[in-house]
Each structure stands twice: as C-alpha cells, then as structure tokens.
Amino acid sequence: MKRRNFLINITTAIGGLVATKAIAQMGHNNMHDTMCDTHSDECQKGDNMHQHMNMDMNHNQMPQKLLSTSALPQGMNLPTLANLKNESNQEGVFEATLHLKSTKITLTPDLTTEFWTYNGMIPGPKIEVFEEDHVKITVKNELTQPTTVHWHGLLIPSDQDGNPQNEIPAGGSRTYEFTIPKGTAGTYWYHPHGHNTVAEQVYRGLAGTFIVRSKHDPLASLPEQHWFFSDLKLTDKGQIADNSMLDWMNGREGQFVLINGCYRPKIKIDSATRIRVWNSCSGRYLNLSIPNCDVYLVGTDGGLLAKPYLLTKPLLLTPAERAELIIMPKQTSTVYLQSIGYDRNKMGNVPPEQDIILGELTLTKSEPITLPNTLNHLPNMGPAVAHKLLEYTEVMDMKEPRGGVLFLINGKRHDMSRIDLKSKIHDIEEWTIFNNSHMDHNFHIHGAQFIVQSHELNGKKTQPEYIALKDTINLRPHEKLTIKIQQNLPGLRMYHCHIIEHETTGMMGQLMVE
Numbered sequence: 176m177k178r179r180n181f182l183i184n185i186t187t188a189i190g191g192l193v194a195t196k197a198i199a200q201m202g203h204n205n206m207h208d209t210m211c212d213t214h215s216d217e218c219q220k221g222d223n224m225h226q227h228m229n230m231d232m233n234h235n236q237m238p239q240k241l242l243s244t245s246a247l248p249q250g251m252n253l254p255t256l257a258n259l260k261n262e263s264n265q266e267g268v269f270e271a272t273l274h275l276k277s278t279k280i281t282l283t284p285d286l287t288t289e290f291w292t293y294n295g296m297i298p299g300p301k302i303e304v305f306e307e308d309h310v311k312i313t314v315k316n317e318l319t320q321p322t323t324v325h326w327h328g329l330l331i332p333s334d335q336d337g338n339p340q341n342e343i344p345a346g347g348s349r350t351y352e353f354t355i356p357k358g359t360a361g362t363y364w365y366h367p368h369g370h371n372t373v374a375e376q377v378y379r380g381l382a383g384t385f386i387v388r389s390k391h392d393p394l395a396s397l398p399e400q401h402w403f404f405s406d407l408k409l410t411d412k413g414q415i416a417d418n419s420m421l422d423w424m425n426g427r428e429g430q431f432v433l434i435n436g437c438y439r440p441k442i443k444i445d446s447a448t449r450i451r452v453w454n455s456c457s458g459r460y461l462n463l464s465i466p467n468c469d470v471y472l473v474g475t476d477g478g479l480l481a482k483p484y485l486l487t488k489p490l491l492l493t494p495a496e497r498a499e500l501i502i503m504p505k506q507t508s509t510v511y512l513q514s515i516g517y518d519r520n521k522m523g524n525v526p527p528e529q530d531i532i533l534g535e536l537t538l539t540k541s542e543p544i545t546l547p548n549t550l551n552h553l554p555n556m557g558p559a560v561a562h563k564l565l566e567y568t569e570v571m572d573m574k575e576p577r578g579g580v581l582f583l584i585n586g587k588r589h590d591m592s593r594i595d596l597k598s599k600i601h602d603i604e605e606w607t608i609f610n611n612s613h614m615d616h617n618f619h620i621h622g623a624q625f626i627v628q629s630h631e632l633n634g635k636k637t638q639p640e641y642i643a644l645k646d647t648i649n650l651r652p653h654e655k656l657t658i659k660i661q662q663n664l665p666g667l668r669m670y671h672c673h674i675i676e677h678e679t680t681g682m683m684g685q686l687m688v689e
C-alpha cells in the first residue's frame with residue numbers, strides 16, 4: 176500500500192470511529208430532542224405530516240408558517256421548457272447570455288413570490304446544443320452575492336466549470352467558453368457552485384437544463400418530453416422559506432414538487448415517448464412510479480445506455496441524477512405520476528416517508544414499438560492503475576450553526592485551499608466510496624462520467640443491474656461503492672454529496688488532475 180493511501184486509511188478509520196460513536200450515543204430521536212431543546216412546543220408535535228408541513232423552524236430557530244399545499248393551482252398542462260436563444264448565426268456555435276437576477280413571479284392572483292432566476296424564469300432556460308458545438312455563454316450576475324455556473328456532468332475544462340474558486344462577484348460578469356466533446360450527447364443541467372452559497376441560490380430557483388444532442392441519435396424519431404423536477408418551500412406569505420435545522424441536516428424538502436415549474440401538472444402521453452428526467456431538488460429523493468406503461472431506461476447522467484433496460488420497479492433518482500426513459504402506454508387511462516416513499520434514514524424526528532403525487536398522466540394505449548438493440552458504445556475501461564478511498568462520516572458539532580452535524584469526507588470539511596486527492600490525467604482509476612454514516616448520501620464528481628463496478632452492503636457484493644455513464648450515484652448507509660473513472664482534462668475538480676445542504680456545509684473534496 177502506498178504511504179499516502181495508508182495514512183488516509185488510518186485517519187478515516189479514526190474519523191469513522193468518532194462519528195459512529197457520536198451518532199450511536201445520540202440516536203436519531205435523541206438527536207432530535209437535543210436539537211429542539213429551545214423550541215420544545217413545536218417539537219412535541221411529533222410526526223403528524225400535516226403539522227410538519229405547515230410549521231417549520233428556520234435556521235435561527237424561529238417558527239415559520241408554511242403555505243398550505245392547496246394554495247397553488249394544480250392540473251395545468253405541463254409547460255414545455257423555454258429555450259435559451261442562440262444569438263450566433265454561425266454554424267456549430269452557440270452563443271447566449273444568462274442574467275441572474277431577483278424576479279417576482281405571480282403564482283396565483285394573490286401570490287407573488289420573489290425568486291432568483293436565470294433570465295426571469297423557473298426553471299432557467301433550456302440550452303440545447305450538438306456534440307462538437309462551441310458554446311459561449313456570458314453570465315451577468317445581478318444578484319447581491321457572488322455565484323458561478325457549474326455545467327453539471329459536461330466534460331469541459333475545469334476553469335470553465337464554475338468552481339467555487341472562480342466566482343463572479345455581485346454585479347460582475349464573465350463568459351464561459353467550451354467545446355462539447357464528441358460522443359457526449361446526454362441530459363445535463365446547470366446550477367450555481369459558489370462558495371457557501373449553493374444551497375440558498377438553488378432553493379431560490381437557480382437551475383436549468385442543458386441537452387447535448389448527437390447527429391446520429393438512434394432514438395431521434397421519437398416524440399420527446401422534458402420533466403425537470405424541482406422543489407419549492409414557501410412560507411404562508413408565499414415567499415421562499417429559509418432552511419430549517421432539519422433541512423440543513425437532511426437536505427431541504429419543500430411542500431411542493433414542481434415539474435417544469437408547475438405544481439402537479441397534467442401530462443399527456445399518447446404514443447411511445449422519450450422522456451428526459453432531471454432531479455434538480457436540493458435534498459429530495461424521487462422514486463418515480465409510472466403506472467400502466469412499459470418503461471424502458473435508455474439513458475443516464477452521461478448519455479445513452481448500451482441497450483434499453485426494462486424497469487420493473489420505481490426509478491430512484493437522487494438529487495442531480497438524470498434519466499432518459501421510453502414510456503409506452505399499455506392502457507388508455509388517467510393515473511398519478513408518483514414518487515413512492517423511500518426511506519433514506521433522515522435524522523431527527525421526521526414523519527415517515529409517504530408516496531407523493533407529482534402529476535397526472537393521461538395515457539392513450541398505443542402500439543408498442545421495437546427499440547434498437549444497440550443504443551450506444553460505452554467506453555471499455557481497462558484495468559485500474561490507481562486506487563482511491565473516500566469515506567463519508569457524520570460528526571455532531573453543536574457549534575455548527577446549520578444543523579449541528581458535520582458531514583465529512585475522509586474526516587475533513589471542504590477547504591478551498593486544500594488539494595485532497597491527485598490523479599494523473601488519462602489514468603484509469605478505481606475509487607471506493609464508503610458511506611460510513613447513518614443516512615443515504617450521494618456522490619457526484621466533476622469532469623468525468625464514471626461506471627459503477629460493484630455495490631457492497633452488509634457484506635454482500637452485487638454488480639450493477641446495467642452498465643451506465645454516471646456523474647452522480649446514491650449510497651445507502653454503510654454501502655461501499657466501487658467505480659471506474661478516468662479524468663481526461665487537467666485542473667481542479669470537485670467531488671461531493673449532492674444533497675445540496677451537505678455540499679454547502681462542507682461535504683466536498685478537491686481533486687487535482689495533472
């Protein structure tokens with residue numbers, strides 16, 4: 176074993192021990208009691224869903240009343256996502272401007288909410304380009320705090336990828352410029368990645384879609400829909416609520432889940448349809464159930480699978496994950512699109528997970544189509560020449576104002592000036608990520624799409640159900656995940672949990688590729 180890896184193993188073993196002991200002493204409910212000493216009235220309400228949804232503590236532990244879910248209209252037709260206009264008339268060039276600004280959006284005749292937006296809309300405008308296009312996007316930051324734009328999942332140079340070290344100051348602007356590599360058609364998105372500000376900037380509305388198309392797309396003939404899921408938490412005055420202590424601990428979940436900015440829309444599917452799905456929620460896990468249809472998974476974070484995969488259970492999409500589905504209605508019917516309750520072992524006294532209605536599907540039975548057997552040729556990664564180990568732990572720290580828990584990687588919080596790991600450019604590496612904590616976390620890395628090799632839980636090792644290009648993947652408590660990854664561009668890359676509150680409070684590390 177290399178000396179550095181040995182040291183990492185020793186320190187993480189110690190870190191893990193401390194965390195395990197601390198959590199075991201507290202217990203989840205005990206932890207809740209401690210957190211809630213100063214506002215016991217609200218905490219006594221126990222796990223009644225309704226009360227929890229309508230009363231919440233912000234980070235100053237002031238009660239904030241939440242808007243009733245009946246206040247927003249539902250059942251409108253799913254809106255299509257507005258395109259970001261290409262200002263270039265040059266073939267193969269995409270040039271545009273994103274204005275970040277505070278925007279008042281009228282949700283109902285009595286309800287106007289102040290969001291932070293890209294170009295005045297929720298979600299931000301859809302960027303659509305082709306492989307090998309040259310992209311030039313000028314970002315004007317009209318917010319009162321610095322920001323960056325991270326082009327989530329795209330394989331582009333690190334100095335164009337919105338690292339927290341490269342912030343655009345309030346009132347400032349910069350142009351991001353990159354060329355989309357060949358063979359990277361897929362379903363991506365963009366969102367802020369500044370220092371310490373990501374959670375607030377995302378929950379105030381900053382996120383948008385980025386689609387890279389191939390000129391040889393085997394599914395190009397199918398009709399296509401886009402479902403961009405986001406989360407919204409509004410106070411009873413209709414304003415964006417602050418994060419509560421529980422939000423900082425568990426990842427924020429609002430009382431509304433939106434699709435394309437719309438609450439519980441009506442969605443029509445009347446023939447085999449390709450659906451691109453994004454989970455842009457800060458902390459909410461979506462466990463999508465699409466009844467009365469054959470649902471094929473055909474693509475993941477980094478593009479198409481090698482071949483279609485028929486889903487036989489709900490599709491779990493953790494924050495930041497994407498999927499491409501082919502949906503073939505089997506019965507003419509009206510059914511709910513739902514997220515089936517998924518227990519991710521949240522901390523504190525939280526209500527049991529419930530199924531959530533996300534929208535209403537109007538299905539028309541249609542003739543099933545035959546999908547191509549081969550969709551994509553995935554890179555055949557050879558043997559790994561380097562190995563890395565990451566360990567996620569939780570440590571109680573009442574000095575931490577945002578939730579009282581530290582979420583650590585290899586025993587450390589994010590430090591912008593520290594290089595945590597180094598990789599040699601083009602090396603094929605095997606990374607083992609060990610979630611040595613009591614709740615689900617996911618893992619996201621910039622600059623590469625990885626392929627999961629194995630999952631290990633309770634001593635049982637399993638292979639992934641399908642081979643896929645991923646930049647974000649979930650880990651169950653105590654799960655060990657092994658991936659193969661290759662970084663093909665030099666520079667600094669972030670890796671982190673994409674429960675955005677965890678990332679913002681420091682569950683992030685820095686990789687230098689040389």
Ligand SMILES: [Cu+2]
Nearest residue numbers: 616672674677
């Ligand atoms: Cu996390």
